[in-house]
Amino acid sequence: xxxxxxxxxxxxxxxxxxxxxxxxxxxxxxxxxxxxxxxxxxxxxxxxxxxxxxxxxxxxxxxxxxxxxxxxxxxxxxxxxxxxxxxxxxxxxxxxxxxxxxxxxxxxxxxxxxxxxxxxxxxxxxxxxxxxxxxxxxxxxxxxxxxxxxxxxxxxxxxxxxxxxxxxxxxxxxxxxxxxxxxxxxxxxxxxxxxxxxxxxxxxxxxxxxxxxxxxxxxxxxxxxxxxxxxxxxxxxxxxxxxxxxxxxxxxxx
Amino acid sequence: xxxxxxxxxxxxxxxxxxxxxxxxxxxxxxxxxxxxxxxxxxxxxxxxxxxxxxxxxxxxxxxxxxxxxxxxxxxxxxxxxxxxxxxxxxxxxxxxxxxxxxxxxxxxxxxxxxxxxxxxxxxxxxxxxxxxxxxxxxxxxxxxxxxxxxxxxxxxxxxxxxxxxxxxxxxxxxxxxxxxxxxxxxxxxxxxxxxxxxxxxxxxxxxxxxxxxxxxxxxxxxxxxxxxxxxxxxxxxxxxxxxxxxxxxxxxxxxxxxxxxxxxxxxxxxxxxxxxxxxxxxxxxxxxxxxxxxxxxxxxxxxxxxxxxxxxxxxxxxxxxxxxxxxxxxxxxxxxxxxxxxxxxxxxxxxxxxx
Numbered sequence: 001x002x003x004x005x006x007x008x009x010x011x012x013x014x015x016x017x018x019x020x021x022x023x024x025x026x027x028x029x030x031x032x033x034x035x036x037x038x039x040x041x042x043x044x045x046x047x048x049x050x051x052x053x054x055x056x057x058x059x060x061x062x063x064x065x066x067x068x069x070x071x072x073x074x075x076x077x078x079x080x081x082x083x084x085x086x087x088x089x090x091x092x093x094x095x096x097x098x099x100x101x102x103x104x105x106x107x108x109x110x111x112x113x114x115x116x117x118x119x120x121x122x123x124x125x126x127x128x129x130x131x132x133x134x135x136x137x138x139x140x141x142x143x144x145x146x147x148x149x150x151x152x153x154x155x156x157x158x159x160x161x162x163x164x165x166x167x168x169x170x171x172x173x174x175x176x177x178x179x180x181x182x183x184x185x186x187x188x189x190x191x192x193x194x195x196x197x198x199x200x201x202x203x204x205x206x207x208x209x210x211x212x213x214x215x216x217x218x219x220x221x222x223x224x225x226x227x228x229x230x231x232x233x234x235x236x237x238x239x240x241x242x243x244x245x246x247x248x249x250x251x252x253x254x
Numbered sequence: 255x256x257x258x259x260x261x262x263x264x265x266x267x268x269x270x271x272x273x274x275x276x277x278x279x280x281x282x283x284x285x286x287x288x289x290x291x292x293x294x295x296x297x298x299x300x301x302x303x304x305x306x307x308x309x310x311x312x313x314x315x316x317x318x319x320x321x322x323x324x325x326x327x328x329x330x331x332x333x334x335x336x337x338x339x340x341x342x343x344x345x346x347x348x349x350x351x352x353x354x355x356x357x358x359x360x361x362x363x364x365x366x367x368x369x370x371x372x373x374x375x376x377x378x379x380x381x382x383x384x385x386x387x388x389x390x391x392x393x394x395x396x397x398x399x400x401x402x403x404x405x406x407x408x409x410x411x412x413x414x415x416x417x418x419x420x421x422x423x424x425x426x427x428x429x430x431x432x433x434x435x436x437x438x439x440x441x442x443x444x445x446x447x448x449x450x451x452x453x454x455x456x457x458x459x460x461x462x463x464x465x466x467x468x469x470x471x472x473x474x475x476x477x478x479x480x481x482x483x484x485x486x487x488x489x490x491x492x493x494x495x496x497x498x499x500x501x502x503x504x505x506x507x508x509x510x511x512x513x514x515x516x517x518x519x520x521x522x523x524x525x526x527x528x529x530x531x532x533x534x535x536x537x538x539x540x541x542x543x544x545x546x547x548x549x550x551x552x553x554x555x556x557x558x559x560x561x562x563x564x565x566x567x568x569x570x571x572x573x574x575x576x577x578x579x580x581x582x583x584x585x586x587x588x589x590x591x592x593x594x595x596x597x598x599x600x601x602x603x604x605x606x607x608x609x
Contacts (some may be wrong), residue, residue, distance in 0.1 A: 119368065120286070120370070121409070121451075121570075122286060122366075122501065125531065128467075128507065137467075138447075138448040138449065138466070138467035138468045138469070139343075139428075139468070141467060142407060142426040
């Protein structure tokens with residue numbers, strides 16, 4: 001079921017893109033990422049709007065009054081906040097949806113990459129079983145796993161003075177941080193637990209994505225990086241890009 | 255902060271588990287069973303171990319290594335040398351020489367990528383194909399003599415001509431290569447248009463026969479690389495053909511088994527219960543082959559079924575004759591080695607004790 005719905009379509013789409021892009025798997029991943037971002041664009045817009053609405057709400061007088069009024073009664077504060085969401089037609093989960101959708105894509109893509117790269121006979125056999133009949137795969141195998149300095153089937157490291165530096169993972173951390181900052185409205189009430197959680201997420205998510213990028217195939221890290229960049233482009237296209245909001249506070253102080 | 259950290263760590267663990275568990279092969283690849291035998295002992299390479307098993311009764315003599323290493327997985331049959339070594343190709347980027355009597359390590363030869371296919375030993379020289387595109391030529395003490403770089407990963411065992419002058423091997427880069435063993439020079443290479451995984455068969459008169467992923471059996475003149483004929487078949491050919499008395503025997507991934515004349519005409523074909531990923535065993539008594547669905551088939555030279563024996567567990571590798579038994583290497587069940595009598599009845603099976 002998982003294979004049929006998630007991995008097979010992804011793997012075959014990647015293989016088809018690879019076949020028309022001069023057998024360059026790195027380019028295939030980049031084009032694949034752009035396609036995924038285009039397909040999920042309505043969700044991204046919804047997320048950005050939801051994020052903006054939350055930011056506006058937190059700035060509103062009514063919200064801040066609630067915070068003050070129920071600062072010692074968390075349960076009541078929660079109930080009143082939910083009521084306020086309903087009154088203003090805000091769905092606090094709307095901004096989470098695109099992030100949640102990323103998980104099956106991420107897991108499916110990782111598996112698709114590993115099948116396509118096929119570094120063992122078992123993987124290759126598995127791979128050939130899942131190729132759609134209209135793709136002439138016999139001439140495409142083996143997939144060229146080199147892209148720039150990377151082996152897309154392996155975690156990426158750039159050897160500098162004998163030390164393997166995970167450049168791609170670092171870029172993933174930086175761009176995920178910038179993306180998270182875009183999504184997280186600046187907190188106007190320091191005591192607000194939700195805002196504190198969101199602020200913490202802006203730190204934890206980049207580390208989490210960086211950890212995945214560090215540990216797994218560089219093809220997956222490339223998907224993260226390109227996805228983050230496209231997200232920022234989408235954000236800029238909506239006229240919402242604020243470089244100052246994306247920079248860490250310590251940089252703004254200097 | 256603590257309240258957020260705990261769920262995040264939980265998400266981290268779940269996500270990493272999903273990535274590895276759903277595609278665990280990326281990190282701890284399951285092996286592909288490979289078997290070789292001498293008079294008394296079967297040497298089975300599978301997953302993270304080499305097992306030495308007594309052919310008479312299926313009792314384990316030793317296993318290597320003592321403690322499994324996730325990086326050291328095996329995908330091909332071990333090879334016995336004339337001077338008493340057992341060579342095994344390891345996914346852990348090394349070729350390993352063992353003492354076949356004890357399982358003790360003699361030496362290892364490192365590379366920059368995985369050794370998938372078995373090496374070929376010619377006299378005192380080892381030809382070891384490697385996934386780093388290099389054919390390593392090594393002496394029997396594990397010292398590199400020279401190397402040849404192909405255009406793609408090398409997963410299959412090379413073959414030599416009857417005089418051991420020329421070496422032929424296939425590569426994932428769609429090419430078949432011919433090297434001069436004495437001068438180390440490339441004689442020729444030929445692009446056949448699709449990946450080649452099987453070891454070619456070579457006739458006495460110098461014709462190479464090789465199956466392709468492009469659903470073809472191809473005959474090539476080993477002297478001048480000219481294609482003599484190309485015969486279309488039903489599916490991708492995973493393993494090399496066996497040449498016996500001017501007939502080629504091989505199977506394909508679409509689940510057909512063929513007997514093909516050396517002029518490219520199919521004498522007969524039959525459809526067993528699943529895809530065929532290994533070369534057959536051809537003896538005077540009959541032709542034996544296995545299917546991925548887990549059945550061992552015996553047919554005569556006219557394609558008439560003699561018997562079949564369902565093992566009911568996936569079989570990827572070739573049957574091997576050991577005296578009066580046929581050894582089968584099922585994967586995914588408890589038993590790793592099954593001995594069948596020549597009439598197909600089970601004799602013994604070997605299930606490794608958990609250590």
